[in-house]
Amino acid sequence: MSFGFKEKGNQLFKDADYAGAEEMYSQAIQMNPKEPSFFTNRAVTRLRLEKWAGAEHDSRIAIDLNGGPKATASLKGSYYLSQALLELQRPQEAYDVAIDAYRLSLSAMNAQTENLSKIVLRSKQQIWAAKETARLREMDDTLASVEGLIEADLERELGDLKAQLEKGEIGEIGFNEDQKALRAEAEKKIRHVREAFKSASDARIEERVVPDYLIDNITFEVMHDPVMTVSGHSFDRIGITKYLEQSRVDPVTRAPMTVKDLRPNFALKAACEEFLTKNGWAVDY
Structure with a gap:
């Protein structure tokens, strides 16, 4: 039943x-x-x-x-x-x-x-974004104060919203939609504040971001020696080699594959090297 x-x-x-x-x-x-x-x-x-x-x-x-x-x-x-x-x-x-x-x-x-x-x-x-927020706020007390006010306003508004839900004044769906909208608006305000501080500090105060296409989807680190599978997906050589020695299949398509099928991705390797040369901090990503 x-x-x-x-x-x-x-x-x-x-x-x-x-x-x-x-x-x-x-x-x-x-x-x-x-x-x-x-x-x-x-x-x-x-x-x-x-x-x-x-x-x-x-x-x-x-x-x-x-x-x-x-x-x-x-x-x-x-x-x-x-x-x-x-x-x-x-x-x-x-x-x-x-x-x-x-x-x-x-x-x-x-x-x-x-x-x-x-x-x-x-x-x-x-996790990285949270670390960046802490780093930026340590660099500038005014930035920390402004962003703190934005977050305090968000928490107050979320509290009011939860009280409405508990009183039955709004439903679960409306609560979720309004909560998402409030968070999105707060994130937008913080982005605008950081852009203003970036301009005022000649880019000294700037959030650091690692582009997704440089990240290996096995080790989740910035790639150093990217290679390409038969299906066209790129991975760092060390991670994909260990994976293939164990599984012998493409990690995305599950088609049979060996280390011999891997091909260097020279363009992506050059992009990774350029990024790491200019952004040494990314090694700790």
């Missing part, structure tokens, strides 16, 4: 009726709270509904029911958990979950590898 609710939930999910799907999965869980797939299904549904805390809760239960984070069966739950943590503004936790799951997926040649690699990179970018 509980799997009947799951099937109904699956159909509603396909029809993009996420609220209805969440209700069906909840009923399935009430009937059988030991089935991990019910929790992973509700977790991904809650991600679509932007119920981040609920998605975190369900993902953690699914991981436990599947044997813990070191079990291959838990990879999907780990993927959903890392997404939820990222949206909850907890990038270090998201990174820790995603990188462990990513390494497990590589050794298991699991289909979640590519999804997890994207979350690892997003998490690392957010």
Whole structure:
């Protein structure tokens, strides 16, 4: 009977009726709270509904029911958990979950590898952005004060919004949309402030960014010796070599491949060298 609710939930999910799907999965869980797939299904549904805390809760239960984070069966739950943590503004936790799951997926040649690699990179970018914020604010007290005021206003507005939700004055969907809009507006204000300080300081106060195309999707570091696979994707030679010696398949397409199939990417190598020459700090990215 509980799997009947799951099937109904699956159909509603396909029809993009996420609220209805969440209700069906909840009923399935009430009937059988030991089935991990019910929790992973509700977790991904809650991600679509932007119920981040609920998605975190369900993902953690699914991981436990599947044997813990070191079990291959838990990879999907780990993927959903890392997404939820990222949206909850907890990038270090998201990174820790995603990188462990990513390494497990590589050794298991699991289909979640590519999804997890994207979350690892997003998490690392957010961690780096937080470090950059701290560095810039240490450089200029006025910048720190202005950005602090923007963030204080954001927290006050988010608090008011949460109070409206708790009073029933707005619904969950409206709350999520308004919360996202408030955060986006605050980020926009901070970008404008940093541009102004950059101009006023002759670019001395400038946020440092590593372009995505220079990052290896296996080691998640800036590439030093990029090579290209048959499918046209580039990786750092050391990382892809170790991967192919173990798996013997293209990490993106899963097609059979060996180290002999790799080709140097001279243009990308030149771009990486130029970037690192001008931005030595990126070695610590």
